Amino acid sequence: MRRLPPVLLEDGCPRELISLIRTVLAACKEISFRVGQGALSGVLGSTLDENIQGETQKKLDVLTNQLLKDILLESGYVKAIASEEEDFTVAGNPDANYIVAFDPLDGSSNTDINSLVGTIFSIMAAPEGAVPADPSIFMQPGKNQVAAGYVLYGPSTVLALTTGKGTRFFTLDKTHGTFLLTQDFATVPEETSEFAINASNQRHWQPAMQNYINDLIAGDTGPRGRNFNMRWIAAMVGDVHRVLCRGGIFTYPTDTKDPNKPNKLRLLYEANPMAMLIEQAGGIASTGTERIMDIQPDAIHQRVAVILGSKNEVETCLSYHK
Ligand code: AHG
Ligand code: MN
């Protein structure tokens, strides 16, 4: 099985970008180990702190953020970083050419139940002449990403990675500490009969999503004329991985549950990287009204509605939004 660096070199990926991806993965290998230790290393449970988004931080949120931050900044390969667990962007090496946005631990409500969690990352080039401390260097649409990926810490540790030449899976060989290519080109099937949504929010959705999900649930007695299955992992990384493996539609739509927070998922380090992975595998990623990767961000922790997955099913869902 082939290792990550030669695969990316053959794609014509710049050496500096490969080194940066390997740096992110060095942190993820350690996170994989720490998450796997679970209760043995005292990393479960919450801290007494909240992040800038008002979410209680799990001990693992803090630990994984620190690991990624330290390793990335020490490497010299990043001009700046943005993280779910950092209030502001953090300046790095002024001479570096790339910036990284990351969700150090996605699905952190799953940590204490030994369920799926992962790390999501998005890499862009820093604008020419940009200053590391200037947060506006992150205000670029997702279509500018030069690489995006996640590492899923499941029964095996799997990396999904794209550098704009398809989406590939690598599996961590924990004996040797190397990510080995295990699927060259992941393709999201165009058709699906599986959807993922937190249905407990149903009464708070907008009418378009209410109508769409009602029609799925009506199954062969409704307008769709066939039955649909539902899955919800409560970690986008787990749900998107299933969609990449066997198709499906995943959505976290706009809702009115909390008027101050109409959307849940963050554009820079959740929606954008997942959108690139899904599009590179032949799927679609939209907010309901626009392509996710076309959005011009205006804040580091900006949130967006997300509808992504199998092409035909996402298009059907979008037709309810017209
Ligand atoms: P995080 O743990 O990084 O804050 O992200 C959790 C996100 C996402 O991964 C998941 O799809 C969603 O929150 C789950 O939301 P519910 O708690 O509403 O199910
Ligand atoms: Mn997350």
Ligand code: MN
């Ligand atoms: Mn997180």
